[in-house]
Amino acid sequence: LCQMQVDEPVRLPRLSRAAVCGGTHGNELSGVYLVREMLKPENRKEDGGPASLLMLLSNPRAVQQCTRYVDTDLNRCFTHATLNGPASEGAPYEIFRARELNNLLGPKGSRAAVDLICDLHNTTANMGLCFIAYSDCDWVCLHIFRHLQKQMPDTPMRFIHFDVSTKESYSLDSIGKHGFGEFLPFIGPQPHGCIKSNIYTAMREGVQHMRDWVSCFNSGESNVSMAQLPVCRGFKTSKCFLSQDRDFCLLRPGEPLFQTFSGETVKYQGAEALYAFFINECAYYKKGIALSLARKRRVSVPSIPSVSISSRFIYIYLSM
Amino acid sequence: LCQMQVDEPVRLPRLSRAAVCGGTHGNELSGVYLVREMLKPENRKEDGGPASLLMLLSNPRAVQQCTRYVDTDLNRCFTHATLNGPASEGAPYEIFRARELNNLLGPKGSRAAVDLICDLHNTTANMGLCFIAYSDCDWVCLHIFRHLQKQMPDTPMRFIHFDVSTKESYSLDSIGKHGFGEFLPFIGPQPHGCIKSNIYTAMREGVQHMRDWVSCFNSGESNVSMAQLPVCRGFKTSKCFLSQDRDFCLLRPGEPLFQTFSGETVKYQGAEALYAFFINECAYYKKGIALSLARKRRVSVPSIPSVSISSRFIYIYLSM
Structure with missing residues (x-):
């Protein structure tokens, strides 16, 4: 797909099933509180977005303890190896939970997987709103990013590309349809275990704009977008x-x-x-x-589906 | 003591034994790293401060796990009841550790207790450098505070008075000599589990100025000080x-x-x-x-010992 000529408009299937996940890290509270809020009956309005929008708390035990994870980092458990390896009884809680989520939202790499996964995270870094995706040619994801940039001009926003293969990709969002609409919006700075109103509000707004874009996309209207993507080298120090x-x-x-x-x-x-x-x-x-x-x-x-390139x-x- | 005439100079005994504690909450890293740094042989210089200056990590297990506490909040374990109650084998780790610390730095309320305890904390709140003390007439503590205010004019600084009786006082600093030199400098904002260079540097500077003041006090030179003190009412909500x-x-x-x-x-x-x-x-x-x-x-x-009032x-x- 990435090799295609970018001046050809892309035709993509409707995004009929989407998921918004919070609490993949149980102490990153913006997503936890946002998902809880969206799960309230009065907020489950139909807005022409995805035909099926699933909201879920990914790691409820960690959420309850307000900790990143209980036994091991859930957001590193979605490799093919971990999802499909032998399951011993004493395995970490998060391995079981990853398999449950894979049954619910995947299976990873299959046609049955949901079309769009948006997994909400916080960071203590001063990163504004930051999309992280495994692909630099995930047009859905890039268009959503561009839509948010336009709608929230005062929020610093970046798109980061982590060049990891599907097989090696490890995070929850990787079990969605590969190459489309799998992303982790990170937003900060916010201490883990804390919630700040400006960060929460920006995340809520971002999720609403994502739903609006999906709704618009599903209705057949065109959108033009562009994006910014990085990938990173870690320093082995914490001075x-x-x-x-x-x-x-x-x-x-x-x-x-x-x-x-x-x-x-x-x-x-x-x-x-x-x-x-x-x-x-x-x-x-x-x-x-x-x-x-x-x-x-x-x-x-x-x-998408038929406009100019940018x-x-x-x-x-x-x-x- | 608090009823004394403030226009009479106060004569106080030398501060011969002092303690600087970090890691009472294991994820408040400024104090953890500062105490570790001060424990290095090259930094254990004699500077005419307290004859005996003890540096210690209060909750080493929590520090190792980078968590506030292992079983229960150590900084609530220093009431007379908890320190002197019956010790069952299955009691929380922090109860045992509190008793160890009480043997080392106390016993609370006794003449054997250290003269000065400075217990270093962080907060995610934007509080600058904030002294918390159980007394509003702890002249040593107030003078140290005033000395820091003078030496660090660019750091916002407040003194908070928590009006709790000696018997009910629950924090580590309360096992020092009552009424003198027991305080918790809080400094923030800093996420727990993180370390920021500006916060670390301000804490290091503050501790150095405290040592300088003690050194000056022990040498018989006079210091005039004043302070700001609050105490607090908690709202039962976390919106x-x-x-x-x-x-x-x-x-x-x-x-x-x-x-x-x-x-x-x-x-x-x-x-x-x-x-x-x-x-x-x-x-x-x-x-x-x-x-x-x-x-x-x-x-x-x-x-102290013979100057004007402020x-x-x-x-x-x-x-x-």
Whole structure:
């Protein structure tokens, strides 16, 4: 699909089944509270969006404990290997839950999988609203992104591309129809276990605009979009940050990057100016990842179903 | 002591034993990293401060797991009842640890207790550097506070008085010599489980200024100080916050306070304009406390050992 000529309009099937998930990490509260709110009977209005819109709390046990996960990170359990491996009785809770979700929303890689999965996350980094997707030619996802950019001009918004194969993709959104509409909106900064009204409101607005776009798309109206995508290289350190809150600012060689606990400054040693993001994401301390880096590049997005092409800067993934 | 005439200079014994504690809550990382840094041999310099300065990680198991506590909140375990009650084998880990710490730094209420306990905390609220003490006439503590205010003029700083009796006082700092030098500097905003360089640096600087003041005090030089103290009333709710980050701004009757998840605004219904703090502190969600309120009042602080009196606005505690 990615090799197709972008000046040809793309015809895509209707998005008849979609899912909005919150609480995949139980202490990322915006999605938890938003899904709970949307599940209230008075809010389950029909708006011409997907014929079937499923709202769910992905990891209810972790939500109850207000912790990222109970036994292991649920959002790393959706590889083919983990979903299809032997299930022993003492396996982590999240392995069982991942299989349940795969039955409900997948099976991953099959025609039965839902058409669109939007999995809501928070970050302690100052990343604004950030889409992360495994594909840089997921037109549905890119068009939704562009629609949100237009509708929410005051919210900083980026599209990040993680270049991981379907087989190796590990997150909940990867069990949706591959190549279309699987994305993780991250929004921050917000401490895990906390909820801030501005972050919650932006997420609620974003989800509503996504539903509006799907509704418009399903009705056959055309939309033109474009996007920005990166992928990231992790630093194996978690010193203090001078770059705090400077997500998506250009980091130039020789610029101050870290501050050690004794007060010394460590400079960025790379040869190329790059964009830092996920700066000081709390949940990545354990992995020793202090920040991620991205190169910006331009992608072209075809119109749906029949309009002109447009192009924009995107962020390129840098493998480790 | 509090009834004494403030125009009489106060003569106090030397502060010969002091403790700086971090990690009483294992996911409040500024204190954890600062204590670790200060424990390094190259940083254990003699600077004429307390004859014996003990640095310790209060809850090493919680620190290891990067969680507030393992079984129960350690910083609620230092009441007389909990420290002296019967110890069953299946009791929470923190009860045992509280007793260990009481043996090391206390016993609470005894002459053997250390002269000064400074227990380092973080908050997700936007509180700057905030001293919390059980006394509004703890001259040592007030003088240290005033010294920090002078030395760090760019750091917002407040002194909060929690009017709790010695017997009912529950936090680690309460096992130091009662009425003198027991305080919890809170500093924020910082997500729990994260470390920000500006917050870490301010805490390090604050602890150094405290040591300098103690050194100066022990050498017999005089210091004049004053302070600001509040105490708080908790709201039994944890809706979204419009007042986010507005800690210590005056909250007037009828002003917007909360936003509900459906988008409605809830106004402050109190009859009196008060100061809100601990706004959206993550760890207080479980208790249903969304913020605390304080009234400001003026306290007078006598000189040590022989100088003039000064007075300042302080915050008054409001009981629930």
